[in-house]
Amino acid sequence: MAPIDFVSAISAAIVLFARAITADLTVSTPPLFQYETRQLTDAIVASLPIADQKLFGFDDGAVNSTLFRRSGECKVFPGDEDWPSEETWDRFDELIDGVLIPTIPLAASCYKSWGVYDAVKCAAIMDDFRNPYLHEADPTSNMWPIFQGKTCLAFDRPNGTCTLGSYPSYAVNISTVADIQLALNFARNANIRLVIKNTGHDYLGKSLGAGALSIWTHNLKNIDFIENYKSDSGYEGPVMKLAAGVTVREVYLVAEDHDVTVVGGICESVGYAGGYIAGGGHTPMSGYYGMAADNVEALEVVTADGRFITASNSSNPDLYWALRGGGGGTYGVVTSIIVRAHPKMPIVTSLINFASGGNISNEVFYEGVRKYYEMMIPFTDAHTYSYFWIWANDNGTFSFQMTPLFAPNHTIESFNELMKPWFDRLSELGIPFTAETTRYESFYPAYNNNWGNDTVAGLNAIPGNRLFPRGRWEDPVKFEATFGAIKAHSLRGKTIGGYHQAPANRMNVDNAVSSAFRHVINFLIGAALVDGAENATSEQMTEAVDVLTNEVLGPWRAVSPESEFGGSYLNEGNVMEPNWQESFYGIQYPKLLQLKKKWDPKSVFYGPTAVGSEEWEVQDGDQGTQTQNGRLCRV
Numbered sequence: 001m002a003p004i005d006f007v008s009a010i011s012a013a014i015v016l017f018a019r020a021i022t023a024d025l026t027v028s029t030p031p032l033f034q035y036e037t038r039q040l041t042d043a044i045v046a047s048l049p050i051a052d053q054k055l056f057g058f059d060d061g062a063v064n065s066t067l068f069r070r071s072g073e074c075k076v077f078p079g080d081e082d083w084p085s086e087e088t089w090d091r092f093d094e095l096i097d098g099v100l101i102p103t104i105p106l107a108a109s110c111y112k113s114w115g116v117y118d119a120v121k122c123a124a125i126m127d128d129f130r131n132p133y134l135h136e137a138d139p140t141s142n143m144w145p146i147f148q149g150k151t152c153l154a155f156d157r158p159n160g161t162c163t164l165g166s167y168p169s170y171a172v173n174i175s176t177v178a179d180i181q182l183a184l185n186f187a188r189n190a191n192i193r194l195v196i197k198n199t200g201h202d203y204l205g206k207s208l209g210a211g212a213l214s215i216w217t218h219n220l221k222n223i224d225f226i227e228n229y230k231s232d233s234g235y236e237g238p239v240m241k242l243a244a245g246v247t248v249r250e251v252y253l254v255a256e257d258h259d260v261t262v263v264g265g266i267c268e269s270v271g272y273a274g275g276y277i278a279g280g281g282h283t284p285m286s287g288y289y290g291m292a293a294d295n296v297e298a299l300e301v302v303t304a305d306g307r308f309i310t311a312s313n314s315s316n317p318d319l320y321w322a323l324r325g326g327g328g329g330t331y332g333v334v335t336s337i338i339v340r341a342h343p344k345m346p347i348v349t350s351l352i353n354f355a356s357g358g359n360i361s362n363e364v365f366y367e368g369v370r371k372y373y374e375m376m377i378p379f380t381d382a383h384t385y386s387y388f389w390i391w392a393n394d395n396g397t398f399s400f401q402m403t404p405l406f407a408p409n410h411t412i413e414s415f416n417e418l419m420k421p422w423f424d425r426l427s428e429l430g431i432p433f434t435a436e437t438t439r440y441e442s443f444y445p446a447y448n449n450n451w452g453n454d455t456v457a458g459l460n461a462i463p464g465n466r467l468f469p470r471g472r473w474e475d476p477v478k479f480e481a482t483f484g485a486i487k488a489h490s491l492r493g494k495t496i497g498g499y500h501q502a503p504a505n506r507m508n509v510d511n512a513v514s515s516a517f518r519h520v521i522n523f524l525i526g527a528a529l530v531d532g533a534e535n536a537t538s539e540q541m542t543e544a545v546d547v548l549t550n551e552v553l554g555p556w557r558a559v560s561p562e563s564e565f566g567g568s569y570l571n572e573g574n575v576m577e578p579n580w581q582e583s584f585y586g587i588q589y590p591k592l593l594q595l596k597k598k599w600d601p602k603s604v605f606y607g608p609t610a611v612g613s614e615e616w617e618v619q620d621g622d623q624g625t626q627t628q629n630g631r632l633c634r635v
C-alpha cells in the first residue's frame with residue numbers, strides 16, 4: 001500500500017487553506033509553518049482500509065481503544081501477545097513515509113551483542129559522550145544514563161552487555177504534524193507507551209520509556225521573526241515563531257540578528273519550545289520578563305485524541321494555561337510556539353570571586369557570603385540574576401565564585417552603586433575579592449561570553465534543587481534559620497550551586513507556572529555522590545537517593561516549606577522528591593490534575609513526576625532510583 005498522499009487529499013487541501021494564513025496582524029490565528037500544514041484529517045482516515053482506521057484513526061468515539069487493552073492494566077510491552085506485529089510496524093512506517101527508526105542504543109558499537117561492534121566508532125562516542133549535541137543528534141539517547149538504567153554505557157566492552165533499558169523501542173523522526181498525529185493515534189489505539197524526545201536533556205527520565213514509541217522532534221528547526229504581531233491576549237509587537245526542535249542558542253542568534261531580546265535559559269543546547277517552556281523556564285532576563293513561559297502567546301499542539309489545535313488566550317484557553325508551566329509531555333505534543341520579542345537592552349555582567357585561607361577564616365568568609373544573601377532583595381528588585389558556586393577545597397578553605405552576576409539595563413555606574421554595600425562589607429571584613437565587570441550592548445554577547453555549552457552524562461552524582469521564597473528574607477528570624485541551613489550544608493563540605501532570581505509575575509499573566517517561582521528569591525542546586533559510579537549497585541543508588549532527599553534537600557525543605565511558597569523546580573528536580581505534586585507545581589496542582597483528566601482521559605502521556613503520574617508506576621526492578629527501564633502499569 002502507498003503512503004498517504006497529502007497533496008491530492010481534498011480535505012487536506014481545505015485544511016491547508018483554512019489554516020495557512022501568513023499575514024502579520026492576524027488576531028488569534030497564528031500562522032503555520034509548512035510542516036504544520038501537513039495534517040491528518042478525517043477524510044484521510046476515512047480513505048484508509050478499516051484495519052488502518054482502527055489503528056491510526058482519531059479518538060472520537062469511532063475507535064474503541066479498550067479493544068486494544070487486553071494486557072490488563074499495563075501498556076503493552078515488547079514480547080506481549082498484543083505487541084504489534086512486524087507487519088503492523090511496517091504498515092505504520094509506510095504511512096509515515098519511512099521515518100520510523102527501530103532503536104539501536106547510541107553506544108551499541110562498543111559491544112559485540114548488537115552485531116555492530118566497531119572500536120573506532122566506540123572510541124569516538126566515548127570521547128564525545130559528555131557533549132550534549134551527541135545525544136541530541138541521536139533519536140533516543142538521553143543525557144542522564146543513571147535514569148536510563150545505565151544499560152549501554154559508552155565504554156569499550158566488547159564482551160559486555162548492552163540492552164535497550166529505558167530507551168524506547170522505536171522513534172519517529174518527525175517532519176510533519178501528520179507524523180505526530182499518526183504516531184500518537186497508533187500509540188493510543190494499540191495501547192503502546194508514548195514518549196516525546198526533543199533534546200534528551202531531561203534528567204528525570206521524562207523523555208525515555210522502555211517499550212515506548214517516541215516522537216522525536218529534534219529536526220523541526222524553523223524560526224520566523226514576525227515584526228508586527230497582534231495577539232489575542234492584547235499584545236501587539238514583535239514575536240518569534242519557533243518550531244519544537246529549536247534550541248536556546250538558535251533562538252538567541254536570530255533574536256540578536258533582529259535587534260530584539262527573547263528570554264531563554266543559560267544552557268545553549270536545551271530545547272526551547274519543548275520541556276523548557278512546558279516547565280516554566282527560568283532565565284537571566286527574569287528580572288524584567290518573568291519566566292520564559294510568561295512570554296508565550298500561542299502554541300500549536302497535537303492533543304491526546306490526535307487532533308491538531310491552537311492553544312492561546314481565546315482558543316482552548318485552559319490548555320493554553322496548562323502548557324505554560326504544567327510540565328513537559330503531559331497535555332499534548334507542541335509543534336511550535338509564538339513568543340514575545342522585547343527591545344534590545346544593554347547588560348552589565350560581573351565575575352566575582354573570593355575565598356578563605358591565609359588570614360581569612362571560614363567564619364569571616366561566610367560573613368562575606370551572608371552579606372550577599374542579605375542583598376538578595378535589593379539585587380532582585382534591581383532586576384538582576386546570578387549564577388554562583390560555593391565549595392570546600394581539599395585544604396579546608398572555601399571558595400565563592402559568581403559566573404556572573406547578570407544585570408540587564410544597568411550602566412557600570414548603576415551596577416557599582418547597587419553592589420556597593422556588599423563590596424564595602426567584603427573590604428571591611430578584609431576579604432580580598434575580584435569583580436570583573438563588563439557592559440554589553442545587548443543580551444547575546446553578554447550571554448555568549450559567560451554561558452553556553454555544558455557537559456552532561458555524568459555518572460557519579462544525582463541532582464535536586466530547592467526554591468527559597470522571599471518571605472524568608474523579610475522576617476529576620478526566618479532569615480537566620482534559612483541562611484543557617486545553607487551555611488551548615490556548605491560547612492559540611494557539600495557544594496552549593498545557585499542563583500538569585502525573582503521572576504515573580506513581571507508580565508502579569510495567569511498560567512500554570514508554579515507558585516514557588518512567583519515567590520522565589522534564591523534557587524539552590526544540591527547533589528549527592530553515587531558510590532561506585534557506573535557500577536553502583538542498587539543499594540548504592542538507594543543510599544545516594546537517601547542522602548539527596550534527606551541530608552541535602554531535607555534541611556533546605558525545612559526552611560522553605562510549601563506553606564510559605566517554597567518548592568522545587570520540576571525541570572531540574574529530584575525524581576524521588578517526596579510530595580512532588582506540591583513541591584514541583586505549587587498551588588496549581590489541583591487545577592492541573594483536573595485539566596489532565598479533561599485533555600488526556602486515557603493517559604496517552606506519562607512522565608515520571610508529570611501531572612497525573614501518581615496513577616502509574618514503572619516496574620523497573622530494583623534500580624535504587626526511579627528509571628524508565630520497565631513496564632508502565634496503573635498503580
Ligand SMILES: Cc1cc2nc3c(=O)[nH]c(=O)nc-3n(C[C@H](O)[C@H](O)[C@H](O)COP(=O)(O)OP(=O)(O)OC[C@H]3O[C@@H](n4cnc5c(N)ncnc54)[C@H](O)[C@@H]3O)c2cc1C
Pocket residue numbers: 195196197198199200201202203206207217244264265266267269270271272273274275276278279280281282283328329330332333334335454455456571572607
Ligand atoms: C545542562 C543543563 C542546563 C539547563 N539550564 C536551564 C536553564 O537555564 N533554565 C531552565 O529553566 N532550565 C534549564 N535546564 C532544564 C531544562 O529546562 C529541562 O531539562 C527541559 O526539560 C529540557 O527540555 P528539552 O525539550 O530540551 O528536553 P527533553 O528531555 O527532550 O524533553 C523534556 C520533557 O519535555 C517534553 N517535551 C519535549 N518536547 C515536547 C513537545 N514538543 N511537546 C510536549 N512535550 C515535550 C518531554 O516529553 C519531556 O517530558 C537545564 C538542563 C540541563 C541538563
Ligand SMILES: *[C@@H]1O[C@H](CO)[C@@H](O)[C@H](O)[C@H]1NC(C)=O
Pocket residue numbers: 064065066067
Ligand atoms: C469497547 O470494547 C470493549 C471490549 O470488547 C467492550 O467491553 C466495550 O463495551 C466497548 N466500548 C464501547 C464504547 O463500544
Ligand SMILES: *[C@@H]1O[C@H](CO)[C@@H](O)[C@H](O)[C@H]1NC(C)=O
Pocket residue numbers: 128130131132133453454455
Ligand atoms: C560542546 O562541548 C563539547 C565538549 O563537552 C564539544 O565536544 C562540542 O564541540 C561543543 N559544542 C559546541 C557547539 O560548542
Ligand SMILES: *[C@@H]1O[C@H](CO)[C@@H](O)[C@H](O)[C@H]1NC(C)=O
Pocket residue numbers: 157158159
Ligand atoms: C572477550 O572474549 C573473548 C573470547 O572469550 C576473549 O578472547 C577476549 O579477550 C575478551 N575481550 C575482552 C576485552 O575482555
Ligand SMILES: *[C@@H]1O[C@H](CO)[C@@H](O)[C@H](O)[C@H]1NC(C)=O
Pocket residue numbers: 101139173174175219
Ligand atoms: C531525520 O529526518 C531528517 C529530515 O527531516 C533527516 O535529515 C535526518 O537525516 C533524519 N535522521 C535520521 C536519524 O533518520
Ligand SMILES: *[C@@H]1O[C@H](CO)[C@@H](O)[C@H](O)[C@H]1NC(C)=O
Pocket residue numbers: 232233234235313314317
Ligand atoms: C484574554 O482572555 C481573557 C479571558 O478569557 C479575556 O477576559 C480577555 O479579554 C482576553 N484578552 C483579549 C485582548 O481579548
Ligand SMILES: *[C@@H]1O[C@H](CO)[C@@H](O)[C@H](O)[C@H]1NC(C)=O
Pocket residue numbers: 356357358393394395396397
Ligand atoms: C587551598 O586550595 C585551593 C584550591 O586548590 C587553592 O586555590 C588555595 O590557594 C589553597 N589555600 C591555601 C591557604 O593553601
Ligand SMILES: *[C@@H]1O[C@H](CO)[C@@H](O)[C@H](O)[C@H]1NC(C)=O
Pocket residue numbers: 288409
Ligand atoms: C531601561 O532603562 C531605561 C533608562 O533608565 C528606561 O528608560 C527603560 O524603561 C528601562 N527598560 C525597561 C524595560 O524597563
Ligand SMILES: *[C@@H]1O[C@H](CO)[C@@H](O)[C@H](O)[C@H]1NC(C)=O
Pocket residue numbers: 359360364429430431
Ligand atoms: C589579611 O591580610 C591582608 C594583607 O595580606 C590584609 O589586607 C587584610 O586586611 C587581612 N585581613 C584580615 C581579616 O586580617
Ligand SMILES: *[C@@H]1O[C@H](CO)[C@@H](O)[C@H](O)[C@H]1NC(C)=O
Pocket residue numbers: 532533534535
Ligand atoms: C566498572 O566495572 C567494569 C567492568 O568490571 C570495570 O572495567 C570498570 O573499571 C569499573 N568502573 C569503576 C569506576 O569501578
